[in-house]
Structure formats: C-alpha cells, structure tokens
Amino acid sequence: MNSETKHSRLEPELMPRRDVLGMASLWAAGSAFMFALFGIARLPKAAVLASPSKKFRVTLPETLPASGAFVPPGRNVSISRDSEGVHAVSLVCTHLGCIVNTSSDGFECPCHGSRFDRNGAVTRGPAPQPLPWLKVTGSGNEVVVDEGATVPSGTKV
Amino acid sequence: MNALQEFCENLWAAPRRILDTALRSGAPKTDRTRSTFVFGNVFLHLHAVRTHRWSLRWTTTLGLGIASAAATLIAVVSGVLLMFYYKPYPEAAYQSIKDIHFVVPTGRFIRNIHRWSANVMVVTVIAHMARAFYTASYRKPREFNWLIGMGLLVTTLGLSFTGYLLPWDQLAYWAITIGANIAQSPREVTDALGATDYFDPGGLQKLLLLGSDTVGAEALIRFYLFHVMLLPMVLAALMSVHFWRIRKDGGLSRPADADERLGPSKDVYPVFTDTPAKTYQLAAIVRGRTPAVGKGPENTVPSMPHLFYAELAVTMLTLFVCLALAIAFDAPLKELANPNIPENPAKAPWYFLGLQELVAFTAFMGGIGIPAIVLIGLGLIPYLDREKAGSGEWFGGPGGWPLVQRSLAIGLASALIVESLVIRYGWIREWFPSTPQLVVTLINPGTLLTAIYAAYSLWLVQRYQSSRAGALGLFTCFLCGFVVLTVIGTYFRGPNWVFYWSPSDWPKH
Numbered sequence: 001m002n003s004e005t006k007h008s009r010l011e012p013e014l015m016p017r018r019d020v021l022g023m024a025s026l027w028a029a030g031s032a033f034m035f036a037l038f039g040i041a042r043l044p045k046a047a048v049l050a051s052p053s054k055k056f057r058v059t060l061p062e063t064l065p066a067s068g069a070f071v072p073p074g075r076n077v078s079i080s081r082d083s084e085g086v087h088a089v090s091l092v093c094t095h096l097g098c099i100v101n102t103s104s105d106g107f108e109c110p111c112h113g114s115r116f117d118r119n120g121a122v123t124r125g126p127a128p129q130p131l132p133w134l135k136v137t138g139s140g141n142e143v144v145v146d147e148g149a150t151v152p153s154g155t156k157v
Numbered sequence: 158m159n160a161l162q163e164f165c166e167n168l169w170a171a172p173r174r175i176l177d178t179a180l181r182s183g184a185p186k187t188d189r190t191r192s193t194f195v196f197g198n199v200f201l202h203l204h205a206v207r208t209h210r211w212s213l214r215w216t217t218t219l220g221l222g223i224a225s226a227a228a229t230l231i232a233v234v235s236g237v238l239l240m241f242y243y244k245p246y247p248e249a250a251y252q253s254i255k256d257i258h259f260v261v262p263t264g265r266f267i268r269n270i271h272r273w274s275a276n277v278m279v280v281t282v283i284a285h286m287a288r289a290f291y292t293a294s295y296r297k298p299r300e301f302n303w304l305i306g307m308g309l310l311v312t313t314l315g316l317s318f319t320g321y322l323l324p325w326d327q328l329a330y331w332a333i334t335i336g337a338n339i340a341q342s343p344r345e346v347t348d349a350l351g352a353t354d355y356f357d358p359g360g361l362q363k364l365l366l367l368g369s370d371t372v373g374a375e376a377l378i379r380f381y382l383f384h385v386m387l388l389p390m391v392l393a394a395l396m397s398v399h400f401w402r403i404r405k406d407g408g409l410s411r412p413a414d415a416d417e418r419l420g421p422s423k424d425v426y427p428v429f430t431d432t433p434a435k436t437y438q439l440a441a442i443v444r445g446r447t448p449a450v451g452k453g454p455e456n457t458v459p460s461m462p463h464l465f466y467a468e469l470a471v472t473m474l475t476l477f478v479c480l481a482l483a484i485a486f487d488a489p490l491k492e493l494a495n496p497n498i499p500e501n502p503a504k505a506p507w508y509f510l511g512l513q514e515l516v517a518f519t520a521f522m523g524g525i526g527i528p529a530i531v532l533i534g535l536g537l538i539p540y541l542d543r544e545k546a547g548s549g550e551w552f553g554g555p556g557g558w559p560l561v562q563r564s565l566a567i568g569l570a571s572a573l574i575v576e577s578l579v580i581r582y583g584w585i586r587e588w589f590p591s592t593p594q595l596v597v598t599l600i601n602p603g604t605l606l607t608a609i610y611a612a613y614s615l616w617l618v619q620r621y622q623s624s625r626a627g628a629l630g631l632f633t634c635f636l637c638g639f640v641v642l643t644v645i646g647t648y649f650r651g652p653n654w655v656f657y658w659s660p661s662d663w664p665k666h
Contacts, residue, residue, distance in 0.1 A: 044379075045361070049369045076497060095520055096338040098331065098499040110501035111335060112517040113654040124587050126519050128345045128594045 054148035060086070060141040069102050077134060077145055078102060085156035088136050088145045089120045094129035107131065119153055191459040201465075203400040207457035208464040210419050211411040216551070217292075218409065220471035221285035225313075226396065227475040228278035232316075233389070235271035239264075243323065245381035247374050250325040251493050258490060269483035275317055277479055279508050282313050290538070290632050291561070293548045293625065294410040300539035302402040305395055307536055312392045314508070319384040321506060322377060330494030331503040333380070334372050337363050339516060339524030346521055349595040372496070410549040416456050424458050501652045510646030511639050517654050518584065518601040527603050531635060534611075538632070542624045554625035560617070564630040568637030571609050575602050576645055580656045610634040 058072045060081060069078040069089075076091040076099050091100050091107070098111035106123070107116040114125030121130045135149035136157050143157075177183065182193035192206045211217060242261055244253045257264035286306060289295055295303035322333040343359035353360070368375030403409065412418070491500070505513050515523030547553020552561050579602045585592050610631060618627035651657040652664060 044365050044368070046364070046368050046375070050375055051369050051371050051373065074497060096335045096342075096516065098334065098503060099497060101501075108653055110499050110653050111331070111503045112513075122586070123590060124583070126517055126523075126597075128348065128520065128598070 055144060055146045057138075057142070057144050060143065062141070071102070075145075075147070077147060078107075079136075079143070079145065082156075086136055086143055087156045088134040088143075090132045090134055090147065090150075092131075093127060094122075094131065095125070095127040100131070121153075185459075185461045188459060191461045194461045201461075203397065203404065204460050204464060205404045205408055206460055208460045209408050209411060209415070209457050210422065210425065211415040211456075211549070212409040213458070213463060213467060217411070217549075219284075219288060220467075220474075221281050221288050223468045223471040224475045225278055225281035225285050227472040228274045228281055228479065229392065229396070230472075231274040231476060231479050232271060232278060235267050235274060236385070238267050239271055240385065245323070245378050247325055247377055248493065250323060250377060254324045254326075254490060265487070266483060269486070269488050270479055272488035273482040273486070274479045275320060277475065277482075278313055279317060281475075282310055283508075286310060287632075287636065290628075291552055292410060292550060293542075293553050295539040296410070296542065296545070296548050297539075299402075299406045299410065302399060302406060303539045304536055305399045305402065307532065308395050309392065309399060311532070312388055312395060316384060316388045316392065317506060317508070319380045319388065322372075322380040323384065324490055325377065325494050326491040327494055327500050328489065328491045328503075330372060330496065331499045332505045332509075333376065334499075335503065335505070335513075335516075337367050337372065337376070339520060340366050342516075342520035342524050345519065345594065345598055349593065349598070412549040412553075415549065419456065425456055502650055502654055504646070504650075507643060507647050510650075511642035514642040514646040514650070515603040518579075518603050519598045521598055522601060523603050527607055530607060534631065534635075538628050542628050544623060544625045547625065552629070554629060555621045555623045556626055556629070560621075560626060560629055561633050564613075564617075564633035565637060567613060567630075568610065568634035569641060571613075571634075572606060572638045572641035575606050575609075576641065606638055610638065 056072070056075060058075075058079065060070060060079065064070050064081050069080045071078050071091070077088050078091055079086060079088045089107075092098075093100050093109040093111065093114055095109065095112055095114050098109050100107040100109045100114070100116065103115075106118045107120070108114070109125065109127070112126055114127035115123045116127070116131050117123050119130075120133065122128075130153065132150040133153050133155060135146040135151050137144045137146075139157070180194065181197045183190050185191040185194035194201070195204055195206045196202045239257060242253055242257050242264065244250055254268070257268050259265070289303065289306065318332075318336060322329045341359040341363035343362070344353055344357065345359075347353040347356060347359065364370070366376070366379065367373075368379050504510060512524065512528065515527055517523070544554070546555070547557070552558040554560075584597075584602060585600065586597055613634060614627040614631035617630040618624055620626070645656075649656055649658065651660065651662070657663055
C-alpha cells in the first residue's frame with residue numbers, strides 16, 4: 001500500500017475511518033450548545049410586561065366644548081364629546097412614538113412633523129398609520145378608557 | 158558571607174529583580190531585547206516587532222486609528238469611574254447624575270470627559286474609516302479587517318446610543334422612545350402587507366430592546382447592561398482582532414514603490430547579516446506572505462521605541478483634546494424625563510441627526526433600510542474592488558483626487574437639491590394625501606438620494622472602466638450625504654421638525 005506514504009501529518013487523509021466517532025461527539029457537543037442557545041435567546045423576551053395599567057376612569061368636565069378635546073393629566077389620550085357621544089383618540093404618534101400636541105385643526109407631532117386631522121387621519125408627514133381610537137365604556141361624564149384596546153375610527157359611545 | 162548577609166543583599170536586589178522578571182528579557186536596549194520586549198508581552202505583541210518606515214510617516218494614517226483607540230480607553234476609564242455613583246433606576250438615575258455633577262468630587266469633570274471622549278471616538282472612527290478607504294487600505298489581504306472595522310463603527314454608535322438613555326432626562330427619554338420605535342418600524346412594511354399578526358419582527362425587536370412595551374425601568378436596566386457590559390465586551394474582542402490582523406496582514410498598506418520613495422536612512426540596516434535559508438519552522442504551516450521567507454524585514458525599524466513613542470504621542474494628543482473640551486463645555490442634562498411631553502424639537506446626538514432627518518421621511522427606510530443598504534455597500538467594497546493600482550496612496554486609483562473633488566461636488570449638490578426641493582414643495586403625501594404607505598416607504602427623498610448616488614457610482618465604473626473609481630465616487634457621495642443631512646438636522650430643524658434658517662426664528666412658546 002503506497003496510499004499511507006502519500007499523507008503526512010501536515011496533509012492528513014480527508015476523513016480517517018476512526019474519526020467518525022470523534023466527529024459524532026463533536027456534532028453532539030455542537031447541538032448541545034445550540035440547544036443552550038435557545039434557552040439563552042428565550043430569556044430576554046419577557047412573558048409578563050411590567051407596565052402600568054392601561055385602563056383608567058375619568059370624569060369629563062361639564063364645560064367640555066362641543067368640538068374641544070380633553071386630555072386627562074398624565075395620560076396620552078384626547079377625549080372629545082359631541083352630539084353622537086364620547087370618543088378617545090390616542091396621542092402617541094404612529095411614526096416613532098412621540099406625544100402629539102392638539103392644534104386648531106387636529107394634532108401635530110413635535111418630533112418629525114406628522115400632522116393628523118381631528119379624527120386622527122394622517123394629513124402630512126411620515127406617520128404610517130392614523131392615530132388609533134381607543135375603547136371607551138361608560139356613559140355621561142364618567143367614562144373608562146382602555147389605552148390597550150383600539151376600536152374602528154368613528155366609534156362613539 | 159553568612160546567610161543573614163545574603164538575605165539582606167537579596168532584599169536589596171528584590172525591586173530590580175522584580176522588574177527584570179516582569180520584562181523577561183531585560184531593558185529594550187539592543188535589537189534583540191527590543192524584539193523580545195514586544196513579542197514577550199501579551200499586550201504589546203499585537204504589534205509587529207518591526208515597523209516599516211512608511212507606516213511611521215504621519216501622512217500615512219494621521220494617527221486616526223490610535224486616536225480612536227485612545228478615546229476608547231479614556232471613555233472606559235471615565236465610564237468605570239462614573240459607575241461608582243450611577244444608579245440605573247428611573248428618577249434615581251437622574252438624581253445620581255445630578256449628584257455626579259454637583260456633589261461628587263471631580264464628578265462633573267469626569268462626566269464631561271466621558272461625554273467628550275465618546276464624541277471624539279465617533280469622529281475619529283469615522284475619519285479613520287475614511288482614511289482607510291481613501292488610501293485603498295481595504296484591499297487584499299486586508300478585506301476582512303475592513304469588515305471588523307465596520308463592526309467597530311456599529312459598536313461605537315451602539316455604545317453612544319445606549320449611553321444616551323442613562324441620565325434619564327428629557328433628551329434621553331425621547332431619543333430612546335424614537336430609537337425603540339425605529340426598531341419597531343419593520344411594522345411599517347408588515348402592516349402595509351397585512352402580515353403583522355403572523356410575522357412581526359419589528360414588535361419583537363422593540364420588546365427585546367425595552368423589555369416592556371414602554372420606556373421604563375426595564376428599558377433602563379437593559380440599556381445599562383448593553384452600555385457597560387455587552388457592547389464593551391464586543392468592542393474589546395473586535396479591537397483585539399482588528400489590531401492583530403494589522404500585524405498578520407503584513408502591517409499597514411503602502412505603495413509598491415514605498416522603499417524607493419523613502420530613500421536611504423541611517424536608521425535602517427540589514428537585519429540578517431546572511432540571507433537566511435530558512436526563517437521559521439512555522440513557515441511550513443503558515444500560508445501566504447507572513448512570515449517572510451528568504452529575505453529579512455528590510456527598511457523597517459524596531460517598533461520599540463519608534464512605533465510606541467508615536468502611539469504614545471497620539472494618545473497624549475487625544476487626551477489633551479478630550480480634557481480641553483471637558484473643561485470648556487459641560488455635558489448637557491435636561492429636566493427629568495416626562496413621558497407626557499416630548500422635547501420640541503426632540504433631537505438625538507449630532508451624529509444621529511442625519512438619520513433623524515431620514516426617518517422624518519419614513520421610519521423604516523430612514524432608520525433601518527437605508528442604513529442597512531449603506532452598511533452592506535461599504536462592507537462589499539473590498540470584495541468588489543479587486544484592483545491593485547494606487548494601494549496605500551491617498552486618493553489612489555483612476556482619476557484620483559480630481560475624481561474625488563467631482564464626487565464631492567455631485568454628492569453635496571444632489572443632497573442639497575433633494576433636501577431643498579422637499580423643504581420647499583413637500584413630498585408625495587402632501588400632494589396626494591391618499592397615497593398608500595408602501596409607496597411613501599419605498600419612494601422618498603432618502604431612497605431617491607441613495608438611488609442617485611448608486612447610479613452615479615455605476616456610471617463611474619463604466620466611465621473609467623474601474624470598480625475603484627465607482628467606490629471612490631460612492632464613498633465620497635455618502636460622506637457628503639451624511640454631512641448635509643447632519644448639518645440640516647442639527648442647525649436648521651426647529652419645533653415640529655420644521656425648517657428654520659436660525660433658532661432665533663423659532664416660534665415662542
């Protein structure tokens with residue numbers, strides 16, 4: 001057999017027969033590490049989100065004008081009342097999450113200049129979505145707004 | 158001599174012997190001990206034992222790489238000092254920064270140094286990248302080190318961004334809100350395709366970044382973890398490889414005729430008196446051009462002291478710049494973060510304002526799409542430009558400096574024209590308010606500018622029959638675009654991101 005003389009320690013045979021077991025254990029170790037990686041990757045994604053309650057109760061002021069909006073202190077929600085009922089529009093810009101300001105004809109975002117009309121529809125700027133309408137329950141001046149639940153635009157109670 | 162006498166002599170000699178054993182081979186006074194001084198030291202041996210004279214000319218590198226490494230070192234030292242007092246919890250964080258500023262001895266100075274060294278780091282990293290590009294130092298065999306360098310650029314920007322949240326002031330809070338929503342912006346596309354319910358990479362990215370759905374205590378501790386642990390570890394690993402590869406890739410790039418251009422020098426003499434037939438046993442298994450077989454390392458000088466003293470000088474200069482800036486300008490601290498009232502305008506640090514200008518057109522393309530295209534384009538440069546002419550030369554390659562000048566003009570002009578048209582006349586949504594979002598995402602001033610630059614670069618490849626010419630044009634154009642967008646974002650954007658010639662024109666609150 002001259003095949004043995006062809007190979008040296010620097011240029012060994014491609015896969016000697018005896019290395020199969022070695023390769024198998026290498027693969028086993030590799031897959032064990034991959035499995036560990038799943039566990040590592042799973043940890044940072046929280047199962048329970050530590051955020052304050054999104055539902056809040058609010059008493060609307062008696063003198064809320066027909067077309068005016070009421071922003072409860074500490075909440076990023078604009079509540080309006082007209083003859084058809086009460087509705088709440090989120091003030092969190094759909095572009096990059098800044099809080100929009102109310103203006104004479106709707107809302108405008110201080111960060112990147114998106115503008116919205118009174119119903120939250122985008123009129124200019126980079127915002128990809130209209131401002132969502134939030135779920136309102138209750139009646140009269142005592143209402144509960146849920147910032148975590150959206151309703152189709154135009155829903156008033 | 159009795160034992161007591163010997164004991165006293167040993168005691169007397171102990172300090173000298175400790176020094177001797179630390180250096181292993183004595184003081185670096187001869188060529189041999191200068192070599193062992195480098196390769197016998199775990200930190201110094203990232204350098205080659207001998208350095209080519211071309212590498213030591215100050216116009217070769219302008220010292221930018223060492224300056225960015227020095228700024229990193231300064232940022233690490235000052236950052237570790239700040240960790241003595243900083244508390245990563247909302248409100249407590251803000252109060253602890255105030256303590257550092259007003260109460261802690263030298264705290265204000267150290268915080269200023271930390272901030273300015275971070276800024277110096279960003280500037281020098283970008284300038285170092287430009288130097289490596291314009292001297293064509295990314296070419297074979299240095300392609301992979303260019304990629305490592307890009308990793309270092311991204312890590313540097315990541316460190317800056319994560320450090321930005323930590324003071325928990327208004328600036329920090331709203332910059333991170335915007336950043337986290339940029340991470341979420343793939344939703345812009347998945348929403349338009351109606352796929353968000355099944356496939357939501359954007360939402361997942363934001364959730365992983367913030368650990369919650371709003372910026373709060375979870376987000377702060379995560380950013381703190383990234384800032385003080387994960388990213389510095391990545392940075393240290395990449396830096397080690399980056400330095401090591403310089404040595405393994407044969408030192409800094411230099412022109413083919415560097416030796417003739419340098420001329421003779423009294424510092425240089427043949428290292429081997431006889432040409433060695435066999436240099437190292439390792440040559441049997443190391444492929445390629447290192448170690449050199451059959452010839453000595455000609456036209457080189459010992460790294461100790463020539464290279465190390467040069468590095469020390471650049472380090473001192475960097476330190477001086479950081480300290481001077483820290484004495485002259487305080488790091489800003491705004492009011493305590495208020496989740497109900499954004500800053501108006503809410504501006505990121507200056508090096509992200511070009512990006513902010515882009516995201517003001519569309520969140521996804523501006524914040525993720527175009528940066529990804531730019532990074533992929535930059536990373537591919539060494540693998541697309543396989544030419545040889547002009548390596549190691551400033552603006553080497555076909556056309557050279559005139560081509561770069563022309564690209565500067567075209568890059569600046571097209572960015573300024575596109576921006577001024579948008580500022581004057583608006584964009585698609587202002588003309589046709591019912592345009593679908595996908596159209597706004599794909600066709601906007603940012604993508605238009607990217608397309609102009611790409612087309613110009615391809616035209617250069619055709620015109621000069623050279624991919625190096627295309628690369629020179631593209632890189633120059635992107636630098637121009639970065640500068641124009643950054644300047645507009647920094648100086649000409651006011652409340653509601655409206656264009657103003659001067660902050661004195663801003664409406665009064």
